[in-house]
Amino acid sequence: MKTYYQILLLLPVLILSSTRFGAAQHTKNEVEKSIDRDAMPARALSLINQFWKEPKKADFYRQSDGEMISYEVKLNWEDHPYSIEFDASGSLIDVEQLIEFEELPHALRNTITEEINNQYTTFRLTRVQRQFSAFENDDDEVLKKILEEDFEDLLIRYEIEIDGHNKTELGSFEMLFDENGNLIQKRKIVRRSLDNIW
Amino acid sequence: MDFMKCKALLAVAILYPVCAFSQQADLIWNPELSYSWKSSDRLGFNTKLSVFNSIRDFDNEAAIRYIEPQFTFSYGLSAGTKIGGGYYYRLSTPMVDGYQYEHRFLQQVGFISYLGDRRLAHRLRLEQRVRSSSYQNRLRYRLSYDFPLEGEKLDPGEKYLIVKDEMMTAFNKDEADAENRASVGLGWYFNSKQKFEVGLQYRTQDVFSDGGISHLFLVSTSYYLNR
Numbered sequence: 001m002k003t004y005y006q007i008l009l010l011l012p013v014l015i016l017s018s019t020r021f022g023a024a025q026h027t028k029n030e031v032e033k034s035i036d037r038d039a040m041p042a043r044a045l046s047l048i049n050q051f052w053k054e055p056k057k058a059d060f061y062r063q064s065d066g067e068m069i070s071y072e073v074k075l076n077w078e079d080h081p082y083s084i085e086f087d088a089s090g091s092l093i094d095v096e097q098l099i100e101f102e103e104l105p106h107a108l109r110n111t112i113t114e115e116i117n118n119q120y121t122t123f124r125l126t127r128v129q130r131q132f133s134a135f136e137n138d139d140d141e142v143l144k145k146i147l148e149e150d151f152e153d154l155l156i157r158y159e160i161e162i163d164g165h166n167k168t169e170l171g172s173f174e175m176l177f178d179e180n181g182n183l184i185q186k187r188k189i190v191r192r193s194l195d196n197i198w
Numbered sequence: 199m200d201f202m203k204c205k206a207l208l209a210v211a212i213l214y215p216v217c218a219f220s221q222q223a224d225l226i227w228n229p230e231l232s233y234s235w236k237s238s239d240r241l242g243f244n245t246k247l248s249v250f251n252s253i254r255d256f257d258n259e260a261a262i263r264y265i266e267p268q269f270t271f272s273y274g275l276s277a278g279t280k281i282g283g284g285y286y287y288r289l290s291t292p293m294v295d296g297y298q299y300e301h302r303f304l305q306q307v308g309f310i311s312y313l314g315d316r317r318l319a320h321r322l323r324l325e326q327r328v329r330s331s332s333y334q335n336r337l338r339y340r341l342s343y344d345f346p347l348e349g350e351k352l353d354p355g356e357k358y359l360i361v362k363d364e365m366m367t368a369f370n371k372d373e374a375d376a377e378n379r380a381s382v383g384l385g386w387y388f389n390s391k392q393k394f395e396v397g398l399q400y401r402t403q404d405v406f407s408d409g410g411i412s413h414l415f416l417v418s419t420s421y422y423l424n425r
Contacts, residue, residue, distance in 0.1 A: 170276070192315075197343075198321065
């Protein structure tokens with residue numbers, strides 16, 4: 001019996017030691033870590049404070065894909081959740097606003113729905129975000145325009161996540177549309193394995 | 199959720215029932231090794247080796263209660279719906295003379311929904327247990343929920359919490375009984391291909407039995423590998 005238990009106890013140790021090697025090979029994966037407010041770049045914090053005046057509830061994250069580091073603030077503003085992304089120096093990358101699909105103009109909704117319909121036999125929208133970024137504006141100018149809902153001179157895109165399937169594909173997908181509803185990019189969302197809950 | 203609060207909750211959830219029933223309940227340690235792979239977006243396979251060890255019989259030949267090699271497959275009907283089936287073989291008390299076996303066939307359907315990186319899964323399973331001495335059907339329903347403990351997204355190197363509850367009824371032409379299995383577990387997500395879970399399961403067994411309800415605590419250590 002002793003040998004049996006020695007093997008059983010040793011097995012996880014052997015697997016765990018090999019895992020360290022395996023994990024090191026996946027450092028290029030995008031990793032998001034929750035951080036304190038103080039760990040944000042000073043310029044990013046200054047921009048946030050200038051417009052949101054110490055928001056009551058905000059979450060701060062540091063993202064890394066192995067090469068590029070970025071910082072993200074998630075907060076609620078005027079009934080919409082916002083995600084504001086900065087680069088390592090604190091310059092604004094983009095602002096994403098979580099919205100309902102019904103908030104989009106009717107014609108745009110039809111164009112987007114038609115495009116998704118062409119690609120999938122069955123689909124369900126799971127998340128819609130309006131993405132704002134600058135053509136040439138300063139960072140504070142971009143935030144100011146978003147707060148004032150003056151979207152002229154801003155680059156607007158729509159990031160739409162769906163669950164869908166057709167003859168060859170099944171799963172969750174992220175589709176990026178321009179402001180006229182033209183599909184710019186599509187990528188599959190890689191979900192975690194279901195082996196522990198299925 | 200605050201990580202320290204989660205740890206405190208987990209400790210209470212584990213220690214309270216263990217302390218309350220440890221004198222009368224059966225105690226099992228269940229190491230598992232699971233390997234999964236997909237041949238397409240829709241079709242997935244899983245093999246698992248599961249061993250049930252009696253902690254009370256740790257020092258004698260009855261220590262190994264069951265050894266279970268398992269094989270299951272799943273087919274995705276949609277992004278959130280799967281059907282599947284499989285086969286388990288159970289060898290009971292292999293170290294003791296007069297061991298028994300069981301062939302188990304299963305059919306199941308599952309519904310999975312996502313809220314960010316939090317996952318809620320319903321599973322309905324039907325089993326046919328062909329034992330060396332009897333036959334039994336089993337109908338099981340399980341609700342599982344897992345979520346990251348650090349941030350909104352579960353990234354490599356982070357931990358997650360998983361809670362499950364499963365209700366089941368076992369029946370054949372002569373008798374019927376019911377069981378509930380509540381469990382809580384802490385997982386280490388190393389990367390998309392490997393994770394490790396430690397869990398505690400509390401089983402309320404023989405609900406309809408004349409002899410009264412029996413209790414079982416099962417400590418699981420599960421290692422999951424994916425291709």
